[in-house]
Amino acid sequence: MEKFKSYYLAPEELNKIFDYFKTRGYKIAGPTVKDNAIVYDEIESVNDLPLGWTDEQGPGSYRLKRRNDEALFGYVVGPHSWKKFLFPPILTLWEAKRENGKFKIYEQNYSEEKFVFVGVRACEISAILIQDKIFGGGQYVDPNYLRRRENAFIIAVNCNEPGNNCFCLSTGTGPKVLTGYDIVLTEVISESGHYLIAKPGSDLGEEILASLGFREATTQEIDEADKVSNEAVNKFRKEVDLSDVVEMLQSNYENPLWEKVSEKCLTCANCTMVCPTCFCHTVEDVTDLTGQSAKRVRKWDSCFTLEFSYIHGGSVRYSTASRYRQWMTHKLSTWKNQFGMIGCVGCGRCITWCPVGIDIVENVKLFKESELKLKTGESYGRGNT
Ligand code: SF4
Ligand code: SF4
Known part of the structure; x- marks a missing residue:
């Protein structure tokens, strides 16, 4: 028996989760259209997501295209990854200032920023788990990374349609999200409507979904969502045997x-x-x-x-x-x-x-x-x- 229930959300109801976190001091980071690409940036509401956009990718090429629906997550991954929030491209480690003729050292100010990451793909969760080992395992750890990681709440999304360059099936890291998330969404657009099935992956995820008053998903809705995400494995155009x-x-x-x-x-x-x-x-x-x-x-x-x-x-x-x-x-x-x-x-x-x-x-x-x-x-x- 499943540990957690699954919940039904209309697409705009994601705003309830965003508002819950915003009132608790979190910033919402998610996919949004900028500079002709889908990038990860701070967002305010569902309207900032790439509604109705998809990406067409090839070796050395990336184009945005309109979809014929209003999917929130109907694209794959863009040029940004979540490492820009957890392991920032530029970080001041310490600063020294001359004060009263002497230098005073100001130590690194560990980020207290708290983020909700929205729309994290299965391959990206695997990448975060890999970076957890690099920055958080072994003898030397990066306290700055660990602080940011502790403060991150992950809303993942299952990939319904892999892109031309995706090969997570070959690396064993996708397309379905199996671990490392607080909530995982599956987006369904079918004759029965446009909705999200939200499944908690942590006690906090469960607590939030239950407290915001979402209704429990029906068996039919859960089956439809499972069918959509299970079918993704048959849609890969790029595969390679990496066993040796x-x-x-x-x-x-x-x-x-x-x-x-x-x-x-x-x-x-x-x-x-x-x-x-x-x-x-x-x-x-x-x-x-x-x-x-x-x-x-x-x-x-x-x-x-x-x-x-x-x-x-x-x-x-x-x-x-x-x-x-x-x-x-x-x-x-x-x-x-x-x-x-x-x-x-x-x-x-x-x-x-x-x-x-x-x-x-x-x-x-x-x-x-x-x-x-x-x-x-x-x-x-x-x-x-
Ligand atoms: S992206 Fe990497 S492989 Fe491609 S030209 Fe630049 S360095 Fe070389
Ligand atoms: S395909 Fe592999 S090597 Fe290339 S960017 Fe993704 S994780 Fe890195």
Whole structure:
């Protein structure tokens, strides 16, 4: 028997949940249309969601298109991810100010901002759980991340229609939301109407749904919602077998194929900026021209820059191929040795937002082909000796 009941919400009734949190000091962060894309930003109400919009994606391409309905969540993922709230792109760690002839250090002010994340996809929850391990596991933890994470309430949404670049089915991280949420929504648009089925995933989620007076969903409504979200698995256009990818990439460091798969790469770092799991960062000290203050700032960084691997007098990864190899091998292989899982959740952002359309899935397939050719060649060779 299910631990929690499911509730029926008319689309505009999401505002009741937003208002509940707003009166308790939370900000609502959700998808909204801005600069011709669906981005994550602070929103006020259901009207700020991308009502009636969808996104059409391909390698190196992203377009917004009107839908022929008023779906709230009828798109997949855009250039932003939730890491911008939990692991901000720029963060001041401490500041020093000259006061009465001495410098006074002002320590990092941990964010007390509380956020409700609205419309979090299954792949994105997996990405958050991965970053929880990076910033919250092991000997050294990031208190700033942990504080923001503790203060986040997650309203997830099941994907009804994967995008062209989505491959979460292959990474085992979607399309259905199974864990890590406070409330999960399934959006239904059918002959019976346009509604949301809301299922709690935490005691707080249950408490809120019950206290706001939503009615319990009927068995028929729950079945209809399950059918919509279960059918999503049959709609994937991008799939790849990743069962041997960890070993495969580690045994292909010297494969000349790295030159070919990275020959168009501009080392622009877009793929790492949009990736919801990439966590590399640098620390810079900045002083003002008057000498009155200085600060230490943490900024997102990328393994695609030359400076990233700079060690006393030179960069370790000088060529583009070596940087692309580092990124792809870390994502899909050595990350597993480090954190116990691969670092890719199949969201497809790096494919969409790569200006030259380099496709990580197609590249895995090229390495598989190369391995196969090698094996066939070997057995042919043995057969002839
Ligand atoms: S590597 Fe690409 S597909 Fe995988 S999680 Fe990062 S952006 Fe998404
Ligand atoms: S793979 Fe694409 S997005 Fe990533 S650094 Fe190269 S050109 Fe930029």
